[in-house]
Amino acid sequence: MLDWEKIFATRSSRMKASEIRELLKLLERPDIISFAGGIPDPKLFPAEEFKEAYADIFASGKSDAALQYSVSEGYKPLREWLQGEMAKLGVPCAPENIFITSGSQQALDYLGKLFLSPNDTALVVRPTYLGALQAFNAYEPTYDDLQPNGNRTPASYEEAAAKAGGKVKFAYFSADFSNPTGETIDREGREKLIDLGDEMDIALIEDAAYQYLRFDGTPIPPVLALEIERKGSIENTRTIYSGSFSKTLAPGLRVGYVVANSTVIRKLVLMKQAADLHSSTINQLAVHHVAANGFDAQIAKIKAVYSHRRNKMLEALDKYMPKSATWTKPEGGMFIWVTLPDYMNGADLLAAAIETEKVAFVPGKAFHADGSGANTVRLAYSCANDEMIEEGIKRLGNLIRAHQK
Template identity: 60%
Template sequence: MEFERLLASRHHFMKASEIRELLKLLDQPEVISFAGGIPDPEFFPREAFQRASAEVLTQAEPLQYSISEGDLGLRQQLKAHMADLGVPCGVENILITSGSQQALDYIGKLFLSPGDTALVESPTYLGALAAFNAYEPRYDRLQVQGNQSPEVSTAAAQAAGSCVKFAYVVPDFSNPTGETLGCGAREALLDRATTLDCAVIEDAAYQALRYEGEAIPSILSLELKRTGDINRCRTLYCGSFSKTLAPGLRVGWIVAAKPLIDQMVLIKQASDLHSPTLNQMLVSHVLSEGFPAHLEYLRKSYRERRDVMLNALTSYMPDGVHWSQPEGGMFVWLTLPPHIDGAALLKRALEQEKIAFVPGQAFHADGSGANTARLSFSCGKPDSIREGVQRLARVLTAV
């Protein structure tokens, strides 16, 4: 049977994730990998989850169907958490998702018709592009640090027969660059979104992992100061416990105006009914058991690894290579000399030095950025990070 003719047109927009393929390299002990932007499993609070499991599984509730909005106890905890971030809201403004990746998929499904315009930075999170691609948008470059005129985006969208639906950003320690938007840039983004009358998608997956510097208010909190009511806000805030507790549980959340949450609840009901109740209740219990101390431990541990990588880059990289200076998160972004292609460099690095990273072109919706690369320091021990940077520097020096 020829299945190709039966498939929806959107399948042409679905592409394999370069990062997911590179994660397979982690099983090869001789390879030092800076590829996977994943938390170190040594930092998972396994004992806390074991205690939570013993308590939660004394009842039948975690094994039963539940409401699509998510476990009420967890949403109440998230309500308090968001209030601490300057976002007073109700539980009705919160939807629990199966990781923030599902949140991005739901947002794409809710907002995008084929040909609609999504504003994204260049580079931007590869997983967001994968989630949005299925809904066949066109992309326009979002320049949050410059003086990009909203009229330019409007004209480009209209010329393509569409309109701008949302602007997507990772404002804190961005994946892939590690960079952070300042408060002024966040305010300017809100101004631009207001002029365009589009939504703002705030992907806050790394917000809790700040290692230095002053915390910057979330985009949603800044908008709330303008509107005074979350149900009048255009910003959707996407959070996740994957980077701070355990990614395997797949627990994320969306905070937004109730009319938008109501629509995504309908999507949730048609998709998977609800996120696993057991996982949500486990997270809820662990949050109540020393989570601030666990978070401080994560920050201290990841900060040490970031510092080792930055110092090694300074010590070993040849002239012409530049990199970001992240204040948190898991990533350092390399900009290579213009003539060096990141994908070709990866092939050579694997063959000659057994070192892996993610070529940067995949993070650019327009196919640019061939001379860039993403390095992750989250899973490397200090000695391994130093050795890996030395290996990569040797390859770069040779080319």
């Protein structure tokens, strides 16, 4: 028999199945109350608007261009619309600073490929987005613990990276309502990230997938905006902003984007030419149509629903969770992060929860590059109605009490 493991590249050994993708299969079981999938509620997709958009493409004579090969940078009217949106966030830029990807996940893969050689170090917050770790893992990096408001010095990062056999290449973070914790980096932490990037001469990768899902609190400018404020132009910045339409319009269309200085954009365009040539042209046209004709209304709609569900879950946690558990109180996004007593294991708790309580969530260990965090879990409220939240958190609270020492 052919031994494929001997033929595969060494990087393949670092490719692991996503616990989240596996848990999504539980959504198909009607008996399971799931807080596992951090996915948008499909009932909130602007389906009629997309139906109209695709109809317009074929009715208005745009179908030839929509079904044809296109430029790797992305559909220019969409990039021009994004230019306007970025300006509202404090990021003045040109269409040449914007690059369309097949979802923001592709952007993370490209950025890992662009910066990481084997044994180089990626600085990531702990815990961090599992999809980012999976994207970066293929390029065989070492990870170190990014602490936006901590006391780590550039010298300590550089020393650790040298011992691992490489250099620190970038810091990756989600500044607003991060996946998995729902936490936000405050302005001071964002400014310190820019300082760190400048001192170490590394890239800063700002994952802004949840940028538009702020429910309350005071908005904080993106790190890219703060850096432009300091340095005068996006061409002088080291922050690479990764955005997506997946959480605002629809994830199935796979349309994301990167905003950065033109040197980085040109490299990413070359990567796309070698990988898949360009993102789906017709989907870019449809996204542009829907966004240009009703983006703000769509954002208002989803924020009203998700903020209500966030509030319901926080209320249920207060009502049913034992005092031995603590949790985050996010100002937006889709997630609440629960920390259990040290002796508890989230994976073991999940097995018991599915078997006896018919409740699903994501164990927290998968979000830790160093394998820690076994006593943490992620709860997603985006697809849960009031009754599911009330009953599911009640069952989960009872289960945690039963496993207390």
